[in-house]
Amino acid sequence: xxxxxxxxxxxxxxxxxxxxxxxxxxxxxxxxxxxxxxxxxxxxxxxxxxxxxxxxxxxxxxxxxxxxxxxxxxxxxxxxxxxxxxxxxxxxxxxxxxxxxxxxxxxxxxxxxxxxxxxxxxxxxxxxxxxxxxxxxxxxxxxxxxxxxxxxxxxxxxxxxxxxxxxxxxxxxxxxxxxxxxxxxxxxxxxxxxxxxxxxxxxxxxxxxxxxxxxxxxxxxxxxxxxxxxxxxxxx
Numbered sequence: 001x002x003x004x005x006x007x008x009x010x011x012x013x014x015x016x017x018x019x020x021x022x023x024x025x026x027x028x029x030x031x032x033x034x035x036x037x038x039x040x041x042x043x044x045x046x047x048x049x050x051x052x053x054x055x056x057x058x059x060x061x062x063x064x065x066x067x068x069x070x071x072x073x074x075x076x077x078x079x080x081x082x083x084x085x086x087x088x089x090x091x092x093x094x095x096x097x098x099x100x101x102x103x104x105x106x107x108x109x110x111x112x113x114x115x116x117x118x119x120x121x122x123x124x125x126x127x128x129x130x131x132x133x134x135x136x137x138x139x140x141x142x143x144x145x146x147x148x149x150x151x152x153x154x155x156x157x158x159x160x161x162x163x164x165x166x167x168x169x170x171x172x173x174x175x176x177x178x179x180x181x182x183x184x185x186x187x188x189x190x191x192x193x194x195x196x197x198x199x200x201x202x203x204x205x206x207x208x209x210x211x212x213x214x215x216x217x218x219x220x221x222x223x224x225x226x227x228x229x230x231x232x233x234x235x236x
Contacts, residue, residue: 004058004059004062004224006054006055006058006123006220006223006224007033008049008051008054008055008058009051010047010051011208012216013047013050013051013216014047014187016078016205016210016212016213016215016216017210017212017213017214018045018047018050018206018207018213018216018217019036019044019045019047019050019207020042020044020045020207020210020213021036021042021045021193021207021234022042022043022046022190022192022193023037023041023042023043024038024041024042024043025041025194026194027043027193027194028193028194028195028196029089030196030197030198031043031191031193031194031195031196031205032174033046033049033197034046034049034050034193034197034205035193037222040075042223043193044108045193045205045206045207046205048206050204050205050206052203053202053203053205054204054206054217054221055218056073056202057188057202057204057221057222057224058220058223059219060164060186060188060202060223061164061166061188061221061224061225062079062224062225062227062228062231063228064163064228065219065224065225065226065227065228065229065231066228066229066231069163069164070093070094070158070160070162070164071088071089071091071093071094071137071164071165071166071225072093072094072095072155072162072164072165072166073088073091073093073094073096073097073165073166073168074095074096074097074100074165074166074167074173074176075095075096075097075168075169075172075173075214076097076098076099076100076172076173077168077169079095079209079210079214080169080208080214081097081098081212082095082169083168083211083214083215083218084097084168084218085097085154087218087219087221087222088154090222090226091221091222091225091229092225092229093109093166093225094154094155094157094158095154095155095161095185096151096154096155096176097154097198098150098151099151100162100173100175100176101151101152102175104155104176104179105161105162105176105179105180105183105185106182106183107221108160108161108181111155111168114148114152115152115155115156115158117144117148118145118148118149118152118156119156121144121145121148122145122149122156123140124141124152125142125145130142145174147180161183161185162183162185163185163186164186164187164188165180165185165186165187165188165219166188167180167187167188167189167190167200168190168208168214168217168218169190169192169208170189170190170191170192170195170196170199170200170203170208171192171195171208172208177189177199177200181199184185186201187199187200187201187202188200188201188202188204188221189202189203189204190204190206190208190210190214191203191204191205191206192205192207192208192209193205204217231235
């Protein structure tokens, strides 16, 4: 049972299109308990189940944030990228919204090395040192910095593995999910009707293609994280 009231209601979810799944031929049989109907060749997600699991996820992230835990939000497909960045920045979370670098978590020592390089290059650029180098050397380093900026900017302040990972679209971020499973990092996944609900610690059945649906789910989780962080600040 949810411990707090998160103002999750079926009407708002329907308006956001959270209930629209994939075509009936493109589904994972394990998702059957989360489907309420079929309509014009599309599975309809049971929003009562969505509300339950979203509430549980909000409880989890609230409790974790109230204890100062760290979050990573992952969503790299085009429709989700901007939403993920904005949500993460608002909730002071780390994020990956471009291509997931394989081994980002499971090979953390290499990731740390890349992050140190990224931060060093940013400092060099900010101090104007790159512009004082020979043009060819400066161009090489600037290209390197641009590449690192693209893939590491959302985790540039990460100093260790996250405590909880929130994943938008299980299928798209399967590699990230497997790394979390390998390391025993708790996960919250937004899952559509083509996903396996058993892979994440909390699976939230929802449309993972519609921007409005993704925004709705992220907004609820972000609000819960912010509330938890506020509690942590008041009672460190």
